Amino acid sequence: MVSKAWAIQVVERHLAGWPARGRPRMVITDVRPHRLGWLIGSQSERYVRTREVIDMVVGHGPFLVDGVDGSLHTVHATADPEGGEWIEDYLEQVRGLERDDPLRSRITELLDSGQRLDALRLVRASAPDLGAQGAKAYVEAAAAGAQVPEHVRALLPQPPVRRRLWWRLSDPNPA
Template identity: 75%
Template structure:
């Protein structure tokens, strides 16, 4: 993770000299590409990592509901899977849930 700041702020530490509105930058360890991390991202807790992996790397986020439904379908419990979908999304019609 790389952060940037104005040279003047680094010299004076006066908030009026600070560059604002920019986040940190991430250098991708796989291909060396540079990506801006949004200024509002919680860099310390790493909550932005999943978004980065999905947006840049194309890795889907883990969806516990989807995994549970897939598990029910794989174990031939299709009716239970359909009930779970309908419970989780009550606005869906039976045909849409299926």
């Protein structure tokens, strides 16, 4: 895991360039561990000194320093930092982890209880574009604990596209 000191350095380097872009000088106000790495809050230096609302920079969320590779991201101000779907999106898109397939877990339960025909029916009902052969391939892959073939996976219902709540600001940083 990337250390707290390293995470702070990554954010400080990023914030050092803000005044050059016409933004106020920013300072770190909060550092807390997160399951993905470190969440680091920031605010204008002037606001930290004066506590006057007029000096506050609003509309920005915390920075996330990835605990695995040290890359820097920003999280939308409206995102729930501790939960929410943005974390699943992040794990899939940044770390390459596959999203849980709720259909597969239900199919596995049916297969474990000897209800293979019900499993096939459930796949056909959940993914009508698959057809009988695709449903059979899906159920066989689930029964074998193998990955679903790509031609079958392409026909499965896709999760809805959600509003993006995080953005990459830097590539991985060496620790």
